[in-house]
Amino acid sequence: MRGKESRAPGGTAPEGYDKYAFEPFAVTVDLAVLTVRAGALQVLLVERGQEPYAGRWALPGGFVLPHESAEAAARRELAEETGLSDLSGLHLEQLRTYSEPDRDPRMRVVSVAFAALLPDPPEPRGGGDAAQAQWLRFNALGPLAFDHDRILADAHERVGAKLEYTCLATSFCPPRFTLGELQQVYETVWGTALDRPNFRRKVLATPGFVEQVPGAARLTGGRGKPAALYRAGDAKALHPPLLRPSSEGRP
Amino acid sequence: MRGKESRAPGGTAPEGYDKYAFEPFAVTVDLAVLTVRAGALQVLLVERGQEPYAGRWALPGGFVLPHESAEAAARRELAEETGLSDLSGLHLEQLRTYSEPDRDPRMRVVSVAFAALLPDPPEPRGGGDAAQAQWLRFNALGPLAFDHDRILADAHERVGAKLEYTCLATSFCPPRFTLGELQQVYETVWGTALDRPNFRRKVLATPGFVEQVPGAARLTGGRGKPAALYRAGDAKALHPPLLRPSSEGRP
């Protein structure tokens, strides 16, 4: 549009658009909310109570309201779904838009998908007018409703790729974290094991990725030598990137 | 939506949606069509004939029809705009969706933006019911209509980044090309000069990036030693990536 108003389907609208000269679309957002918990990649899902796909798991989401952008709708839905009032430290990123005409059997729905990363996963709040949201392990998910399998796969791929060349991994971590926790984020998302000394060397050699918390604070959680605490630096990109092993060697 | 039908704005629609229980959105596509021509990055633009932004350049695009996906709409609009019947060798990639409520002063328009790369730029066809599309140099563009400056900047950034770790550059080249042409794609999009022997070594060392045309075909265009011809290989990703110089050294 905009280059050629006359192309509006259903009629010509030379000056202002005729609001109903074209088929209206419902615009929604779908959220792939990821976290690393208990050493596994987990996703926030809701159980559908109605047809179609009753009983199946689906990504949380909802309609975009007339006065808000898709980003605002995503933040609002996420707050409602998780009950998380403070969305600081949240990474929310637009994935892509899914617009196949038959993706919702009831009507034409165009959905803008987002990937969101949470550091410390709060239990989804119970109070709500709809099905309860729950964290489920990314592996061993049955088929989801609609095209949500594809959305989730795209989100996983995107996050995995961005770990390589951005500092995104810190978005999975609490404000203070150890390098072991950071490494576990990489290993969990990528599904591979990394060499610990090499990972450490690489992260510390990247200026602005992490910075050590000055007051020699140390986390004593379980056994083993206590680890130094770090917080996220101000860098956004990783140069050179931290490539995942699976994508490098090709014997 | 889909997790909680009751959240449809404007009313509850327990089973099927009430088609007009929510504010309808117009859904459009906007195309950032890029090519490398005459040693410069060029963009396909149309001149607006009507308010708002009359006389300004805008990205080509149009409404998504009720029965087609955004991708299909993008292909259709591109064919109409360029008159290019064969869209083989075309790279079309969804960029992101722009949904700010006030991005079009007339009404609520949600636009799915695409980046398209053309190898050999055909002159845009004259026949059409709207303003003529033209190739303009990416530099020295005045402000575009709507938020199209931002869309174009995002497209440029995305393409520049994907040159680093994918084989996308071949999408800017004709079916047979020399390594010099391929290098010029990188230099034009990135706006930097590259060392020729090093570029050559890197490209040839990446398996599946390009493969030499067997029948010692050589292009004799201008002066200098004739160059060997190559075609795109079957690889999609570059490992390790070909990083642009600007993003590496940071003195």
Add this chain to the structure above:
DNA sequence: CTGACTATGGTCAGTACGACTATAAAGGGG
């Protein structure tokens, strides 16, 4: 005290990359 466990520090060789020099093959101008 001992052993398991984790964090941290270091070595070493293979590889990739930037900067650079050299050679080959064409056309143009005298």
Add this chain to the structure above:
DNA sequence: CCCCTTTATAGTCGTACTGACCATAGTCAG
């Protein structure tokens, strides 16, 4: 026809990065 410009291609060399290791330090469970 010779020389010079132009472009393609080949190779060299030192530095930086990386993967695969080995070694040490600090804490907890028994």
